Amino acid sequence: MLRGTLTIDPAFAVGPVRPRTFGSFVEHLGRCVYTGIYEPEHPDADADGFRSDVLDLTRELGVSTVRYPGGNFVSGYRWEDGVGPREKRPVRLDLAWHSSDPNWVGIDEFMAWCAKADVEPMMAINLGTRGVQEALDVLEYCNAPVGTHFADLRAANGHPEPYRIKMWCLGNEMDGPWQIGHKTAEEYARVATEAARAMRMIDPELELVVCGSSSSSMPTFGAWEHTVLAESYEHVDLVSAHAYYYEVDGDLGSFLASAVDMDHFIDSVAATADAVRAAGKHTKRIHISFDEWNVWYQKRAESRPPSGDxxxxAPVLLEDTYNVADAVVVGNLLVSLLRHTDRVHAASLAQLVNVIAPIMTEPGGRSWRQTIFHPFALTAQHAKGQVLQVALDAPTYSTSRFGEVSVLDAVATHDAESGAVTLFVVNRSTDAPLTLDVDLRGVGDVSVLEALTLANPDHTWAATADDADSVLPQANGSAAIAEGRLSVELPPVSWSVVRLG
Structure with a gap:
């Protein structure tokens, strides 16, 4: 059996647990919107056409923010198409996903859904085929009090009170050649800066996210961030980061270590932003919005859009079925996001329903939780207070992608008000259990309130509509405290949460 040690001390805080770390993403892609969050014909649909079962699961998941309406979709989106009487809304071609969008759901419907789901909206504007004027128009529609053209249009559509949306993304993945209206770093920096400057003339308190690289493997990664931030630094608050992971050719060991890449991505973006800060003699600090992240098997047939005529x-697209190993990786990516809470101020699991999602639905039928639902929901529920640095020592193993990697990864949080300490921990070993010894002397007198572990002898087990519950996080009876030390046994390919208080 492998052995690892870990020390927890509230004196070593990274920063606060940020509710916005537990955001998600709804794009007009596949069945995320239609037969996902919205299906008026469904037996569980409410008066506005929203599936109440999905609303219930969204609240259970613990989602704090939802990014909308894209994604690649936003780079060709005309927001005006999605407001006003539904029978007058045009059907448009969505070039990003080779689909058609009837615009049955638009800004007003999305904002009504956010209110029901108790989530904060994070709106993206089209800087692909559109520009500064359209950014101002949609901002006026959403946030201005009545008395102007677009605010009065909102009121005429039944919404007299401004939505007061705070978070806005200045486009999406504009570094990507697949993006409609793809731009060079210099071209994008200019339009994003002008849009940000103009939007702040309407509301100086907006929180604006400028596009960073769509992945750390992009040839322009690093240079893109530097160029964009050198132009926009004083006009934006956050820079975006996007990353997706999947098991390549059966290389489970490398896949389980995906958080190593996320750590590198975050550290690199933060270093680049700080270099621009120093060179420009800026006083504020730019933080990161990791507003797309998940496991996504991009080379599977599920990710190929329609073609031709x-x-x-709402075609079936990107409907990945997630197994136990995928859930362990998602839990580990949350560990990475939390331990970088000093720089990652927002994050969005992409996406929420059906499309690479923790929640799945049948049109007209059932909904269920995928395996990745559980680590996200439990982390969102129990990560409170301050994120702590943890001193960790464990054996390593060799990976083809990342070299030598620790079999153990973990982060802890501490709520000073209640005294609660929560440990989130992963055993990346593919075949060996690990006994973890945790030094709690800095925490004081605590006991184990709960210990849950997600694992299965078959790490390829996946939830379905017929069986979503036979593999769930289970009580870990090995967790015990003696003489200021916690001992817990972690199965191979496992994610665990241990609550102390």
Whole structure:
């Protein structure tokens, strides 16, 4: 059996647990919106056409913010198409996903859904095919009091009170050649800066996210961030980061270590932002919005959009089925986001429903939780107070992608008000259990309130509509405290949460 040690001390705080770390993402892609959050014909639909079962699961997941309406979709989106009487809304081609969008759901419907789900909206504007004027128009529609053209249009559509949306993304993945209106760093920096400057003339208190690299593997990674931030630094608050991971050719060991790449990504973006800060003699600090992250098997058939003359509404797209190993990686990526809470001020699991999602639905039928639902929900529920640095020592193993990697990864949080300490921990070993010894002398007198572990002898087990519950996080009876030390046994390929108080 492997052995690892870990020390927890509230004196070593990284920063506060940020509720916005537990955001998600709704894009007009596949069945995320139509037959996902919105299906008026469903037996569980409410008066506004929203699936109440999905609303219930969204609240259970603990989602804090939801980014909308894209994603690649936003780079060709005309927001005006999605407001006003539904029968007058045009059907448009979505070039990003080779689909058609009937615009049954738009800004007003999304804001109504956010209110029901108790989430904060994070709106993205189209800087692909559009520009500064359209950014101002949609901002006026959403946030201005009545008395102007677009605010009065909102009121005429039944919403007299401003939405007061705070978080806005200045486009999406504009570094990507696949993006409609793809731009060079210099071109994007200019339009994003002008949009940000103009939007702040309407509301100086907006929180604006400028596009960073769409992945750390992009050839322009680093240079893109530097160029964009050198132009926009004083006009924006956050820079975006996007990353997706999947198991390549059966290389489970490298896949389980995906958080190593996320750590590197975050550290690199933060270093680049700080270099621009120093060179420009800026006083404020730019932080990171990791507003797309998840496991996504991009080379599977599920990720191939329609083609030719086939432009369907809400096709089955990106509907990955997640197994136990995928859930362990998602839990580990949350560990990475939390331990960088000093620089990652927002994050969005992409996406929420059906499309690479923790929640799945059948049209007209059932909904269920995928395996990745559970580590996200438990982390969102129990991470409170301050994120702590943890001193960790454990054996390593060799990976083809990342070299030598620790079999153990962990982060802890401490709520000073209640005294609660929560440990989130991963055993990356593919075949060996690990006994973890945790030094709690800095914490004081605590006991184990709960210990849950997500694992299965078959790490390829995946939830379905017929069986979503036979593999769930289970009580870990090995967790015990003696003489100021916690001992707990962690199965291979496992994610665990241990609550102390």
């Amino acid at each position: 086939d432009w369907p509404v």
